[in-house]
Amino acid sequence: MGCSPSTLPNSSSTAGGAGGVGNAPLPPLDANEKDGSLLFCIKLRRSRMRRCSCGAVTLQNQNGDGSTGSATCGDNMMCNQGLLNPLQTKNESDYEKLSTGKKDSIVTVAALGNFTHSVVRRATGTGSTGTSGTSSSGGGRPGHRKSSLALALTPEDDSMDVYQRNLMDLKYPTVLPPNPQLKALLVFHKSDSICEVVTLACQRHQLDVTLVKSKEEALETLHKSYATAQCYHLIIIDARSTKGLDAEHIARTIRHTHGHHLTTIIAVCKKSFFEKDDALIALLDAGVNRCIAETTNLTLCSVELKQILHSIIRPHNVMSTQQALYTALHRLKEVVLITDDVLRIQYANRATERLLNMRLDEIISKPLGDIFVSDLSTISEQGKSIKEFDGILMVRRKNQESIPMHVRVVPVACIGSAPTHLIFNFDIPGGGMDFIATLPQPKEAPRGSLHSVRRCSFDVRSIASDGLRRTSLAKLTSLPLEAPITKENCSADEARLIDKVLDFLKREGLYSPQMKEIRTDDPIATDLIGALLTGPSVYSSRRSSNDSIIRTGNSTRTATIVPAKMKANPIIMELLEESLKWDFDIFKLEEITDYHPLLYLGMEMFRRFDVFATLNIDENVCKAWLAVIEAHYHKSNTYHNSTHAADVMQATGAFITQLASKDMVMDRMDEATALIAAAAHDVDHPGRSSAFLCNSNNPLAILYNDLTVLESHHAAITFKLTLGDDKINIFKNLDKETYKSARSTIIDMILATEMTRHFEHLAKFVSVFGNEMEPRELVQSEEETSILMRRMLIKVADVSNPARPMQYCIEWARRIAEEYFMQTDEEKQRHMPIVMPMFDRATCSIPKSQIGFIEYIIQDMMHAWDGFIDMPELITCMQINYSQWKKYDEQGVNTLADIMAKQPPVGNKSSSSK
Numbered sequence: 044m045g046c047s048p049s050t051l052p053n054s055s056s057t058a059g060g061a062g063g064v065g066n067a068p069l070p071p072l073d074a075n076e077k078d079g080s081l082l083f084c085i086k087l088r089r090s091r092m093r094r095c096s097c098g099a100v101t102l103q104n105q106n107g108d109g110s111t112g113s114a115t116c117g118d119n120m121m122c123n124q125g126l127l128n129p130l131q132t133k134n135e136s137d138y139e140k141l142s143t144g145k146k147d148s149i150v151t152v153a154a155l156g157n158f159t160h161s162v163v164r165r166a167t168g169t170g171s172t173g174t175s176g177t178s179s180s181g182g183g184r185p186g187h188r189k190s191s192l193a194l195a196l197t198p199e200d201d202s203m204d205v206y207q208r209n210l211m212d213l214k215y216p217t218v219l220p221p222n223p224q225l226k227a228l229l230v231f232h233k234s235d236s237i238c239e240v241v242t243l244a245c246q247r248h249q250l251d252v253t254l255v256k257s258k259e260e261a262l263e264t265l266h267k268s269y270a271t272a273q274c275y276h277l278i279i280i281d282a283r284s285t286k287g288l289d290a291e292h293i294a295r296t297i298r299h300t301h302g303h304h305l306t307t308i309i310a311v312c313k314k315s316f317f318e319k320d321d322a323l324i325a326l327l328d329a330g331v332n333r334c335i336a337e338t339t340n341l342t343l344c345s346v347e348l349k350q351i352l353h354s355i356i357r358p359h360n361v362m363s364t365q366q367a368l369y370t371a372l373h374r375l376k377e378v379v380l381i382t383d384d385v386l387r388i389q390y391a392n393r394a395t396e397r398l399l400n401m402r403l404d405e406i407i408s409k410p411l412g413d414i415f416v417s418d419l420s421t422i423s424e425q426g427k428s429i430k431e432f433d434g435i436l437m438v439r440r441k442n443q444e445s446i447p448m449h450v451r452v453v454p455v456a457c458i459g460s461a462p463t464h465l466i467f468n469f470d471i472p473g474g475g476m477d478f479i480a481t482l483p484q485p486k487e488a489p490r491g492s493l494h495s496v497r498r499c500s501f502d503v504r505s506i507a508s509d510g511l512r513r514t515s516l517a518k519l520t521s522l523p524l525e526a527p528i529t530k531e532n533c534s535a536d537e538a539r540l541i542d543k544v545l546d547f548l549k550r551e552g553l554y555s556p557q558m559k560e561i562r563t564d565d566p567i568a569t570d571l572i573g574a575l576l577t578g579p580s581v582y583s584s585r586r587s588s589n590d591s592i593i594r595t596g597n598s599t600r601t602a603t604i605v606p607a608k609m610k611a612n613p614i615i616m617e618l619l620e621e622s623l624k625w626d627f628d629i630f631k632l633e634e635i636t637d638y639h640p641l642l643y644l645g646m647e648m649f650r651r652f653d654v655f656a657t658l659n660i661d662e663n664v665c666k667a668w669l670a671v672i673e674a675h676y677h678k679s680n681t682y683h684n685s686t687h688a689a690d691v692m693q694a695t696g697a698f699i700t701q702l703a704s705k706d707m708v709m710d711r712m713d714e715a716t717a718l719i720a721a722a723a724h725d726v727d728h729p730g731r732s733s734a735f736l737c738n739s740n741n742p743l744a745i746l747y748n749d750l751t752v753l754e755s756h757h758a759a760i761t762f763k764l765t766l767g768d769d770k771i772n773i774f775k776n777l778d779k780e781t782y783k784s785a786r787s788t789i790i791d792m793i794l795a796t797e798m799t800r801h802f803e804h805l806a807k808f809v810s811v812f813g814n815e816m817e818p819r820e821l822v823q824s825e826e827e828t829s830i831l832m833r834r835m836l837i838k839v840a841d842v843s844n845p846a847r848p849m850q851y852c853i854e855w856a857r858r859i860a861e862e863y864f865m866q867t868d869e870e871k872q873r874h875m876p877i878v879m880p881m882f883d884r885a886t887c888s889i890p891k892s893q894i895g896f897i898e899y900i901i902q903d904m905m906h907a908w909d910g911f912i913d914m915p916e917l918i919t920c921m922q923i924n925y926s927q928w929k930k931y932d933e934q935g936v937n938t939l940a941d942i943m944a945k946q947p948p949v950g951n952k953s954s955s956s957k
C-alpha cells in the first residue's frame with residue numbers, strides 16, 4: 044500500500060507519533076489555565092486549579108466545609124492527574140474515585156445535576172509489554188517516563204504507561220475519550236499480497252483484525268458487532284476493482300448503518316486512481332474517510348495506518364465524548380449560559396430556560412443585555428479586556444419580574460489568547476439551586492428540535508391580507524387549546540399536574556371539534572366540508588348493499604412486475620431532475636411513464652434520500668415494491684390513482700428538502716418512512732369515500748367498524764403486500780426494533796390523512812409550533828413534536844393541490860370533482876344516501892367547491908405550514924388559484940366542461956389560465 048501523495052511520510056514523522064498530536068509540544072500554562080477558566084470550570088466555583096510539580100494540572104476542592112477533595116499528584120513517577128468533582132460532599136459512591144489498581148482509565152460524567160468528572164490513571168508499576176518500541180519517547184514533562192502526550196491508542200504506544208491518558212485530554216476536551224481495544228474489519232474480495240500487507244500492518248499496530256470477502260459478509264459482521272456492542276473502529280475496503288466488490292456501495296451502506304456514523308472507513312485504491320479525482324471523490328462522497336494507494340511495502344502501509352489512527356480515529360473518539368459533555372450541561376441544575384465575546388448568547392442549558400422563563404429559541408442569539416436589568420459594563424466594556432466577574436446582578440425573567448442572582452463569569456479563549464466566549468454560572472444568593480426548579484417553567488424547547496428553529500409565528504387570530512375569509516380560523520381559535528388557569532400562578536406541583544392533565548386531554552382527542560352540522564354560505568361548500576370533516580356517522584340511514592367496490596385479491600396486481608420500459612429514458616430522467624421543485628409537472632410524468640409515475644418518481648425520491656441505504660435494501664427490492672404498490676392503485680380512479688400518490692410523494696420530498704435547508708434535518712429513517720407513507724397512503728383506494736363504504740355496508744366498513752375505514756385499509760394493505768412477498772419486502776433487513784418503529788410511523792402518518800381529524804391535527808400543530816404571540820405552556824417531548832410535524836407534513840402534501848401552480852391545481856380539481864360525480868352517480872343508481880348531493884355533474888359549480896375547500900380546509904393549514912417550513916410559494920400559488928376560482932365564479936364559468944374549455948393543455952408549464 045503506497046501512501047497517497049498527500050500522506051507520504053516524511054523523515055520527521057516517526058512511527059510513534061507520525062503526523063499525530065503525539066509529539067506536539069505541550070502548550071505552556073496560559074492565563075486561562077491559571078485562573079481556572081476552562082470550560083470545565085462552570086462547576087468549579089469553589090475550586091481552583093493548581094499545577095502539580097510534575098506539571099499536571101489538578102483541581103483543588105475548596106468546599107465551604109474546608110475539605111479538600113482534590114486530586115493530587117501522588118508522585119513524580121506516577122502522577123495521579125485527577126479531576127474530582129469539587130462539590131463532592133454527600134455521596135462518595137456517586138463518583139469514580141482514584142484508582143491505582145485498575146487497568147483502564149475511567150471517565151464519568153454523572154448526569155442529573157451532578158457534573159462529575161474523574162480521571163484515573165493506572166499506576167505504572169505493573170509495567171507494560173509494549174512491543175515494537177514505536178512509541179515516541181523523550182520530550183515529556185519532568186517526572187514522566189515518556190511523553191505524557193503519547194496517545195494511548197494501542198499498547199504498542201505505551202511501553203511504560205500503558206493506558207496512560209494524554210495530558211491534553213485533561214484540557215482539550217475535558218472529558219476523556221474512550222480508549223478501547225481497536226478493531227479493524229478488512230473487506231477484501233480475495234487474500235492477495237495487498238490484503239496480506241494491510242493485515243500485517245493492522246496487526247503491527249495491535250488492531251484486532253477480522254477479514255471478510257463480500258459486502259453481505261461485511262454487513263452481517265457489522266450487524267452482529269452492533270448487536271453485541273463490539274464495534275469496529277476501522278473498516279478497510281478493497282476498492283481497486285468494482286468487479287469483486289462495490290466499495291462505494293459498501294461504504295455508503297455502512298455509513299447509514301446504525302452506530303457507524305463515526306466509524307473510520309478507508310478505501311484501498313489502485314495507484315492509477317490518483318491520476319484523476321472522480322473515482323476517489325465518489326468514494327469520499329459515499330462516506331469513505333480516506334483513500335490510500337495499494338502497496339506491498341509493509342513499512343509504508345504501517346506508517347499510513349498509524350497516521351490514520353492518529354488523525355482520524357483518535358479525533359473521532361474525542362468527538363464522541365462531546366455528547367456526554369452536552370448531556371451533562373443540559374441536565375445540570377445550575378444555570379449555565381455561554382456568550383460570545385460581544386455578549387450574544389450562544390448556549391443556554393435547561394436550567395437557564397427555567398430561570399428566564401423562556402424557550403431556547405427565545406434565548407439563543409439574544410444580546411445578554413436583554414436578560415439583565417443590571418448594567419453589564421463591569422463584565423465587558425468595549426475596548427477593555429474581559430475579566431472574570433463574581434457578583435450580584437438583577438436578571439429579568441420573561442414576565443418582567445426581576446430576580447437578584449449571584450453571577451460568576453469566566454472568560455475562555457477558544458482560539459488565540461483573547462477571550463472568545465464567556466461562561467456564566469448563576470445561582471441564587473445564599474440559596475440552593477433547587478430554587479430554579481420551583482420557578483414557573485417555560486415550554487421545553489429541545490435542542491436542535493423543531494421548536495428551536497421555528498422561523499416565525501403563525502398567529503391564528505391574524506387576518507390575512509390576502510382577502511381570503513378566515514372563517515375556519517374562528518373555529519380553530521375557539522378550540523379548547525388551553526386550560527383557563529395558567530401555571531404562572533400556581534405551585535410547581537400544581538403546574539406538573541396541569542401538564543399531565545393537558546397531556547391527557549391532548550391524547551384523548553379533545554381538540555377535535557365535533558362538527559355534526561356544518562353550514563357555510565354556500566351549499567356546495569357545506570356539502571364538501573361536511574362530508575370531509577364529519578365522517579360517515581351523519582349518514583346513518585343505510586340502504587343495504589352487499590356490493591363491494593373494493594377489488595381485493597386481484598392476482599394480476601401482485602404479479603405485476605417493473606415495466607420493461609423502466610430504463611434510463613432521457614426524457615424521463617430530464618424531467619426527474621426537477622423532481623424536488625414545487626412546480627414539478629406530475630402530469631407530464633404520468634404521461635411519459637405510461638401511467639407509472641409512482642414507480643419512476645418513487646425510485647428518484649428513494650435515490651435522492653438514500654432510502655436504499657437507510658433500509659439496507661437492494662434497489663431492485665424497492666423498485667419491485669413501488670411497482671406492486673402502484674399496481675394496487677386503481678387506474679380507473681380519476682383522482683385517487685397512482686399519480687396522486689406520486690404527487691404526494693413529490694410534495695413530501697420537497698418538504699423534507701426545505702426542512703433540511705432550514706436546519707430541521709429529519710432523521711434518515713424519518714425521511715424514508717415519510718416517503719414510504721406518502722407513496723402508499725391511498726393504496727387500493729376504491730374511488731369512493733369512507734362514508735360511501737359505510738353506507739353500502741362494504742366489508743371494509745364492517746371490518747373497521749365505520750371508523751377511519753379507508754385509511755386503516757391503506758395502512759393495512761401496505762403492510763400486507765410488503766410482508767407478503769420477500770421480493771418486495773423493503774423492511775426485511777431492518778432489525779426488530781427499527782422495523783417496529785418504522786411501521787408505527789408509517790401507520791401513524793397514513794392514518795393522519797383522514798380528514799375527519801383535520802382540525803384536531805391542525806390545532807395540535809398550531810398549539811405547539813404555531814402561535815408565538817401566545818406561546819403554549821404544553822410541555823412536549825421531541826418525539827411528540829416530531830410526530831405532530833410528520834402528520835402535518837403528510838396532510839399538507841396530501842391536499843396540497845390547491846397550492847400548486849394554477850394549471851395543476853385546476854387539473855386536480857377536475858379529477859376530484861369527476862370522482863365525486865361518479866360516486867354521486869353510483870349512489871343515485873343504487874338508491875343509496877347521497878353523501879354530497881351538490882356534487883352532481885349537471886349542476887355543480889367547481890369554482891364554488893374550490894373556494895369553499897380553500898377557505899375552510901386549506902388556507903389555515905397552509906399558513907401554519909408555511910410559518911413553520913418557510914415556503915412562501917405555497918401561499919402565493921394558493922392565493923392566485925383562489926382569485927382565479929373567484930373570477931370563474933363571477934364569470935359564471937361553473938361546470939367542468941366550461942372550465943376545461945378555458946385551460947391550455949396539461950404538461951405545458953409556461954401556459955397560464957385564461
Ligand SMILES: Nc1ncnc2c1ncn2[C@@H]1O[C@@H]2COP(=O)(O)O[C@H]2[C@H]1O
Pocket residue numbers: 571575725796797798841842844845855856859892893896
Ligand atoms: N381540490 C380539492 N377539492 C375538493 N376536495 C379535495 C380536493 N383535494 C383533495 N380533496 C379531498 O380531500 C381529501 C383528503 O383525503 P383523501 O385523499 O382521502 O381525499 C381527498 C379529497 O376528498
